[in-house]
Amino acid sequence: DAGITQSPRYKITETGRQVTLMCHQTWSHSYMFWYRQDLGHGLRLIYYSAAADITDKGEVPDGYVVSRSKTENFPLTLESATRSQTSVYFCASSLAGGGEQYFGPGTRLTVT
Amino acid sequence: GENVEQHPSTLSVQEGDSAVIKCTYSDSASNYFPWYKQELGKGPQLIIDIRSNVGEKKDQRIAVTLNKTAKHFSLHITETQPEDSAVYFCAVNNFGNEKLTFGTGTRLTIIP
Numbered sequence: 001d002a003g004i005t006q007s008p009r010y011k012i013t014e015t016g017r018q019v020t021l022m023c024h025q026t027w028s029h030s031y032m033f034w035y036r037q038d039l040g041h042g043l044r045l046i047y048y049s050a051a052a053d054i055t056d057k058g059e060v061p062d063g064y065v066v067s068r069s070k071t072e073n074f075p076l077t078l079e080s081a082t083r084s085q086t087s088v089y090f091c092a093s094s095l096a097g098g099g100e101q102y103f104g105p106g107t108r109l110t111v112t
Numbered sequence: 113g114e115n116v117e118q119h120p121s122t123l124s125v126q127e128g129d130s131a132v133i134k135c136t137y138s139d140s141a142s143n144y145f146p147w148y149k150q151e152l153g154k155g156p157q158l159i160i161d162i163r164s165n166v167g168e169k170k171d172q173r174i175a176v177t178l179n180k181t182a183k184h185f186s187l188h189i190t191e192t193q194p195e196d197s198a199v200y201f202c203a204v205n206n207f208g209n210e211k212l213t214f215g216t217g218t219r220l221t222i223i224p
Contacts, residue, residue, distance in 0.1 A: 031210065042118075042201060042216035043156070050210060058211065090155050097210030098144060103155030 003027070006091050006104040013081050014112055021076045021107050023091030031094045032074040033101065034058075034066065036087040043090065049074055050097060081111045114139045116204050118215030125192055126223050133218045135202035136184040144205040145178060145185045146212070151198045160187070189220075197222045 004025040013019045023032065034046040035058075045058030047066040055066050063085060065077045074093075078085055088108050092101040115138040125131045135145075146161035162169045162176045162185065169176050173192075178185040189196055199219050203212040 033211075035214075040121075040216065043214040045211060048211060056210075092155070098205040098212065100146065100158050100161070101212060103148075103157065105153075105155050 004091065004093055004102055004104040006089075006107050008107060009105065010108050012110045012112060015082060016080050019078050019081055019109070021078075021089055021091075021109070023074045023076070023104060025072055025074075025091075025093040025102075027093060027095075027102070028071055029093035029095050029102070030071070031097050031101075032068065033092040033094075034064075034074070034076045035090045035092065036060065036085075037090060037106075038087050046076065046089075048097075078109075081109075083111050085109065086111045114142065114204055114206075114209075114213040116202065116213050116215045118202050118218060120218060121216065122219045122221070124221045124223055127192055127194060129192055131189045131192055131196070131220055133187045133200055133202070133220070134184060135186070135204070135215050136182075137204045137213075138183065139204070139206060140180075140183065141206045142183075142204045145176065146203050147176060147187045148201040148203065148214075149198045150201065150217075156199075156201055192222045194222050194224060196220060 007022045033048040035043040049055045049068040091104040094101045118135045143164035148156035149159045150156040173190045175188040199217045202215040
């Protein structure tokens, strides 16, 4: 009963490098979400997905790419990392789009 | 789009006293109002939610009240305990929308 997991938990990368954050859920939830958490901004939605092969932009999508080839996985890629992308990233899933969301433990990303 | 304001950003209360956190929202069509608690180093977790056809909901020491006319809702924690120390987020949704809009968070500290 793993629930929702994220990897890695901590990552340090350099400006300009590509980095992928992984998210995996075992509940077969239709919806999955990526948020970033920054002091003073709360949780801001980056991208979300209603089902496999269906993704849509959130509030702050620039500089990020997502894919969802399988229901259980929703990776987030920073194609060319910038220092402004230093943040804590949370993945979440839900059975219904507007209902209760279940969050993963987060990935702390530092871009130097 | 929906705009959610949350106050205060930080709150310190003596153990045993009550804590109140308030959120206001802009979209009068919003009809789902959850509250999430985030403990240090973890992802947010739903603690209570309320729908627009209900004015108040209680769960032990936690209650949420909703004033749809004024477009605000509040989280009330009574008889606070050290384990209540965390960051609390309100969120809002209209069930025609697939996404939650989160407030910016309140850091609650319980003083022993």
